[in-house]
Amino acid sequence: MSHPKSPDRAPLxxxxxxxxxxxxxLRIQQRSVRSYLWRHGHYGGIVPIKLGESVGSRLLWPAEQVDALFKKESAK
Structure with a gap:
């Protein structure tokens, strides 16, 4: 069974x-991540991969981008 993919964002x-x-x-609650994503369309510039089309669909965050975000923060 394949999951729909957004046209501009294929799973990595x-x-x-x-x-x-x-x-x-991030040391925050999941609902904070989801709320920020809902309001801004990204979190820290990262757009997750959405599996499914329903409201409660699972989100996957590309590790390469997440790891780069933390490396950028630790370099400050």
């Missing part, structure tokens, strides 16, 4: 983080 090969993992890395 390799590792992805769940919203729970991403929120834990």
């Amino acid at each position: 090969p390799g590792r992805n983080y769940t919203t729970a993992e991403f929120a834990e890395m």
Whole structure:
């Protein structure tokens, strides 16, 4: 069974983080990540991969971009 993909954002090969993992890395609640995403369309410039079309669809955050975000923050 294949999942629909947004036209401008195909899943990246390799590792992805769940919203729970991403929120834990940020030391915030999952609902904060989802709320920010809903309002702005991204979190930290990262647009997640949405699996499915329903409101409660699972989101996967590309590990390459998430890791780069943390490297950028630690370099400051």
